[in-house]
Amino acid sequence: MKLFFLSCLLVSCCCLAGAVNREYYIGIIETVWNYAPGNTNIVSGQLFAEEEQAGIFLKRGSHRIGSAYKKAVYTQYTNQLYDVIVDKPSWLGFLGPIIKGEVGDSIIIHLKNFASRSYTLHPHGVRYTKENEGAFYPDNTKDLQKRDDAVEPGGQYTYTWNVTEDQGPAKGDADCITRVYHSHIDAPRDVASGLVGPLIICRKDTMNKDSDRHFDAEFILMFSVMDENLSWYLEDNIRTYCSEPSKVDKDDEDFQESNKMHSINGYMYGYLPNLTMCVEDKVKWHLFGMGNEADIHSAYFHGQTLIERHHRVDTISLFPATFIDAVMIPRSPGEWLLSCQVNDHIEGGMQALFKVKDCRKSTTDHNESTKIRQYFIAAEEVIWNYGPSAVNHFTGRELITDSESHIFFEQSETRIGGSYKKAIYKEYTDGSFTEHKKRLAEEAHLGLLGPVIKAEVGDSIRVTFRNNASRPFSIQPHGVSYHKSDEGALYGAASRGTESPASHVSPGATFTYEWNVPEDVGPTDQDPDCLTWLYYSAVDAVRDTSSGLVGPLLVCRKGALLPSGKQKNVNMEFFLLATVFDENLSWYLDDNILMFTLNPNKIDKDDEDFQESNKMHSINGYMYGNQPGLEMCKGSVVSWHLMGLGSEVDIHGIYFSENTFVTKGTRRDTANLFPHTFLTAVMKPDSEGVFEVSCLTTDHYTGGMKQNYKVKQCHWWNVDLSMYLHEKTYYIAAVEVEWDYSPNRTWEFERHQYHEESPGNPFLNKDNKFIGSKYRKVVYREYTDQTFSTPKPRGEEQQHLEIQGPLLMSNIGDKIIVVFKNLASRPYSIHAHGVKTDSSVVAVTNPGETKMYVWKIPERSSSDRGDPHCIAWAYHSTVDIIKDTYSGLIGTLVVCHKHYLPSFHTKKKVQFALLFMVFDENESWYLDENIQTYSSNPHLVDKEDEEFLESNKMHAINGKVFGNLHGLTMHVGDEVSWYLMGMGNEVDIHTAHFHGHSFDYKVTGVYRADVFDLFPGTFQTVEMTPQNPGTWLLHCHVTDHIHAGMEATYMVLPKE
Template identity: 60%
Template sequence: MKILWLSIFLFLHSNSAWAKEKHYYIGIIETTWDYASDNEKKLISVDTEHPDIYLQNGPNRIGRVYKKALYLQYTDKTFTTVIEKPIWLGFLGPIIKAETGDKVYVHLKNFASRPYTFHPHGITYYKEHEGAIYPDNTTDFYKADDKVYTGEQYTYILDASEDQSPGEEDSNCVTRIYHSHIDAPKDIASGLIGPLIICKKDSLDNEKEKNIDQEFVVMFSVVDENLSWYLDDNIKTYCSEPEKVDKDDEDFQESNRMYSVNGYAFGSLPGLSMCAEDKVRWYLFGMGNEVDVHAAFFHGQVLTNKNYRIDTVNLFPATLFEAFMVAQNPGEWMLSCQNLNHLKAGLQAFFQVQDCNKPSSEDDIRGKHVRHYYIAAEEIIWNYAPSGIDIFTKKNLRAPGSASEVFFEQGSTRIGGSYKKLVYREYTDASFTNQKKRGPEEEHLGLLGPVIWAEVGDTIRVTFHNRGAYPLSIEPTGVRVSKNNEGTYYTSVHNPLSGSVPSPSASHVAPKQTFTYEWSVPEEVGPTYKDPVCLSKMYYSAVDPTKDIFTGLIGPMKICKKGSLHANGRLKDVDKEFYLFPTVFDENESLLLDENIRMFTTAPHLVNKEDEDFQESNKMHSMNGFMYGNQPGLNMCKGDSVMWYLFSAGNEADVHGIYFTGNTYLSRGERRDTANLFPQASVTLLMQPDAEGTFEVECLTTDHYTGGMKQKYTVNKCKQESDDPSFYLAERTYYIAAVEMEWDYSPSREWERELHLLQEQNVSNAFLDKEEFYIGSKYKKVAYRQYTDSTFRVPVERKAEEEHLGILGPQLHADVGDIVKIIFKNMATRPYSIHAHGVKTESSTVTPTLPGESHTYIWKIPDRSGPGIEDSACIPWAYYSTVDQVKDLYSGLIGPLIVCRRHYTKVFNPITKLEFSLLFFVFDENESWYIDDNIKTYSEHPEKVNKDNEEFIESNKMHAINGRMFGNLQGLTMHVGDEVNWYLMGMGNEIDLHSVHFHGHSFRYQHRGIYSSDVFDIFPGTYQTLEMFPRTPGIWLLHCHVTDHIHAGMETTYTVLPNEETKSG
């Protein structure tokens, strides 16, 4: 017995010794912040708009200095001595670090003039330590954390528990954040945000990660000072004529959006310095609004994330990301956001790589095998739709009233569908006399430059000849580039390093001049063991990246493992390779805009380049420069092994969901049919088409789809084989109807009113109030509803666990090997259908079902419809109507289909497996079939409605989770100890980027390994399984972290009840 007690004592003692207590004394102070101090360096670049827009104060401009509230760290509870933080942290709060098992005490004292809090991400806390205010049924003691008033203190107690620790495949330390959460968007815009680093047990040594030389934290954000609590103070202090300020003026508002890294704009962030060969850990996160679509590009460097090779990190509001880099190439390099709008507005920083005489891991990086390309930039006339026809509708692109007319109308002040452009073209040798003819397999490349390909160990040599009238260059991604071969020109006002500015000849190849670039492909930049055989990359002209790219100067690259390519560059063991570049080509930004106006409009003197309709007509929603199905060459055989290389560039409008109808693909071991792309993102997909026919490859972003970003690909039967080798063992039948109904986005305003009461704000609601002529919260909609049998007389009553579905159709289930039979009845007043992602069908055409009629749809579930080898056991797909893909969706027709591995069981005694499907979606009721009905029925003054009025349009964009707003989504209830699958779905438009954040708990997700977070990003066409094991009882907030979406009501709560056994015992 003594031995037993001794063992218990030693166990407890060892655990308590390991679990450290850490105390942080954090004060909130009000101070001034300079976004671009005169003492710091400034960016000099061709592509930067005049900084005075953002940095110069005046009669009605604040300038670069703002009053802010910031977190500072102090030495002890007296809060008298500030601990200096690294200068590169900027206005971010101090770094708070914990290892798994640690208990963290944050002693917060508020020296500011208004209440604030401390709310952490990705660490365990009880309700009284959450630091977030919202209606959660807590009172008294449990509310003390919700507001720390001026002069008061509060101690937040946080546990770095095992269930919120980094996942198995995560880095040793992962990025988390903390911020104030009374009105989170306003608190954060005021300055209250900082980094929280959570590490695996025993990964730190003296507060530094072992085997890491340097670590840096960077936040990419368009800090919106218009949302700051101190806006009025800043106007009074810094505007010389504050009484003349109009806070609603768009130019004034834009001047207060500070495109910054850690609060520094235009390259002025100090202190990012390291030695060549240093092992560097980068902790990155985004924060902000719909404009915060970031592409953090590390010039001259290559990084790894989750053991995948990257050089660009896509960040969105509350995206949490870490990357590892071995610093190379001494010199001053740029860390820039490649969102082209952000580049112009100053969202860049510099980092210094010093030569500290460390032994190099890449002593001989120049490969002996040289691949030489001869590429010229030359002018062409490009037609975005050579047939003049919308291949999908068979109608003329200029047909009056058609969506395509906007872009293809040619006339007195419209350019039409043809533009003069500059493109890259390949030649046979340095004489640039014989252009290489493109074969049938390259026909699909269209506007793009030639494919530059290389294997690990190669050197790429590109002789570039500029036949344009402007200085141009070539800037690659994904290869090793020295300073004198860099295609981007930039420097700082005071640059301490000699030889670190790109050579003018490399970054500015003058007209009629030639320059030879040399890039290397060492092992350290090639595909990792987790990557596909070839990485999809790109090259483009970067003298003025915005103008150069939109003029047409961009092309694909592929970087492959050694020995994986044939001599002609084709990938071994692959039958077809295709390159797709979806982007909104903004011809308003082209170097040749004035020439195009002169050449193609009939009255060029009447053109107003600032006219919004003119600008819209020049935004060409295309793939490889083709629109509305005009792209040739996307042909393959059934059973082929097909590799797709996708990449994109652009700005915040370029949020793409590229959907391959009729087939699925594997990417990083996951089964998908939709790939999300953003500025300077790229992805490699492997498809094995198993159904013949003509299918669509389209962007699911609704404006892009309507605007022509859709093509056709054809799968031919090239050899005799059995029609379908899969075995289908079971059949599931569902009786589904399309039913019209009245839908209330906010049946109760109580949660919303209590929230504003707690925040001490009196806020009117443009979306839900029925003032003047607005519609309010109720709309006529159509939804999928389940019935008991083919008579469609008795609807299936939803159970408690299905209450959360809201507007969604029933949660359909299937296993691999099933056949799903949908008996669909259209009980609505217009034609609809039902079509699912991921499944196999007999025909590539989805048959519409007329009102009052029924139709049977058959969905087969072969292996390629189920989870990939690296997926969760069950994965979600969406089903919806495709008669008019956009209007049907916004009218309400969408639901989840959950596909599981064969023989997967959903209940493992004694643990309950719960399933919740969530659609984060801005229902744009302006696009609904029923908008006119809704105006007549619900507007108190329908005669006053102008459907083109911007405020009316905005009032009908319902920021909802499953069709509910402001805490109205019910039924998300679970117990401690349950296993919960959250099936997230994203659809919609450019604004539908959603950062789904769970308070109180983290989740696990699979991306060829198990990872952990409490925020997951979804976009149009994202379908993702998250696995949660709730441990902490309470009512917890679940919301989108995008600023406008929070204020618009994309919030609800989920409830974790005590374990039933514990409770009863």
């Protein structure tokens, strides 16, 4: 079965030496779009009228718009008359037509605007000149070069883009890669109005009849919470669809929530049509995300696995402007669910069904397996204590009195405390379910996780499941193969028939699941020996997992496990589940209120403080250092199997202090996890002591998602013989300064002239109770010598660092000595990620004191086989890791391979270090001082006021907003390394997008992109050789962050 892209067949070709001009006639039209054109939830089989959750978004009313909205969409026409529309695949939804090109081609877009306001068309992943960019911002252009910036109603414009080698697929990429195009006058609002479409860029000679010649089917899906509150047509939609339009309050939170449409290509609750394929087809999926902070998506394909960037997956993480392509060869026929596994998004209807048909007589069932691995697992109700020692091991205080932890552990009239009734998976010795299988000492760390299920390629897994709980549960696995009759989730056509026993095991009942581990779900040649997955109960995926039903699953290469079940090449293995267990969503909330609160009648379940007290920021169900059993020997090989679960807040940067690990061929000390994503990380600890494993997302760190792991000297011969012969000394001080995030607002006002008022006003205007753009901060600054009398002036190449400390450079084998003087008014320190130190405790330097910090750079601080030559780490103060960082103490340390010295070839090497972070000044040590100094009426300030809190969140790149970051200057042909860094909180998902150029990044292979995803604890080197002179936009692609000023420009000058 071939699915040709009809939308491309009408491209006129002028062939010149193999290069093709691909012409498209595209109109922008206004139309009505229905996100769920029916009255039934196709996934659950229930009527929308009976589903409270779906009604929030779909029900029309006096103050509700419902499921249909006026939108603007890109539409393809056959020619310049714009009278005949070209058909497109029905599954594209409201996305624009598929635009495709091969390296060497030119793409010519004839755009005509039939809409009622100005729009443009701006592409990702092709080369364009200034007059073909289609993006409006202050870029030092005028006249003809500005005409592309806005196509007025009734107007026309022709854009010409070139598909160049440096924008096409890199060595590690597939033949065809995913990119997008969208309108870019006010990109967030234009996209929310509907103006976005797919752009597919291929290697030369790999397209066949306009589809990728190696595939039987191709699909393109956009996962996005379409925020209709941001649409230019909100007023129109209120007038048309609300029966009392004059009484609608656009600022009402419930009204706003009702307009956030959790959709795939504009369809919700299973309405996305015609995702059909055959068993054994080679299917290409192009996936991308768009939108805001809520747009963290875990796209989970039930019943199948895919290959994405040479790794085996069944869930793909997407963020605003993340572009992914993956390949699936479906083996199991049936109707399968494709769902975003983020809890809020499951409830919001971000789900579709794809059908795998048995078109040929299927090949024999590939289950010639020899070994059956048998497990006996029961769901049981227990009382689980998140802090069994009653102590916060990081402060030494009792959990109920400690300032950080008492919110979660206090038990009172209206608080549950730290113990909850939960349901967990427990292992038994046999099918009589009479004797629990005892956990070994090395399994003590598992906490509330179910037993570890392990299998090798070629095995079968047989799980006999007994439900000893009081409500129906199931077991649904990631990463293995199974028939529909063994699936632990119910949906689609099946939900309209009788309940299958696998997806709904009643209390007291037993069901035996059969799963297979064929070669095509096993690790790829670039994967570790064992892939980390999880299994969970999916009768109601949100409430069952919030209640505690989740466990780890390992799928290993053939021969990777010993007869005991341990991994061959590993000394210790640990399984960590990072999640904010939301007990408000547990089936047992009412039981817990009755059992543990002192006055159950007083409880208001909708009270925000009550809800917050039930959000347990835990690792394996433990908080504040209460997790037992994380002990290992120095020099041993430790395999960490990391798993994520939960909701939009579950953006985790799991940081292992004082050691590094390798994952996917790259060296890290922080692993980013999201709901239903998994990671295998291999570590060889080389320092003795007690270290921290914690989440760097600030609210999670404060909320208790931190534990201790212990490294012991088990063998006398395991000593470090590394020589650190090369010493480098830096003189660095902590200095208090007045910092201005926005010294000049000219760029901002020009950028946002289409707004009634600049979106920067809430952050930068002082009015009578806000602070404005200036704050007292503390920064790291370099000095010439130990007298600390002369600050070292910053050269032109360091000008862009702004708030960051000096850029520190080192090689393997270096010993870095930081002589640190604290010239500030409170205690601080300096400590780097990734380095080796002699003590697990970072010394505190009091005001006025000078101390020496020694960082060794062993092999394990440097790049691994899959990394670039130089990798970046952050350094910061650790006295109070959160407040110190928000107050301004952060910088970049770069570690290079020994032999990576600037060579004598003609290309000039240039480097830039960029920190993408929302500086939350409410968390700064200097907040009170800033209110007194900079607010016009300090006595009017209410520090708890929402508007005041928001006004102090500075969405900055290196501490500057709205184009105020300068010094990013390079020449055509330079070799540019960008060291990108993300830090911060739950809002700190940053998708850093470069206009005008793509860059290369390494994760074992070399890949190309023009957007890179950053989270708290992400440090990434990307490399670019600019070819395109001009002033180009560099910004975070997250909607709110664009409006809040996380934008800068970089300048490419003609070749020197």
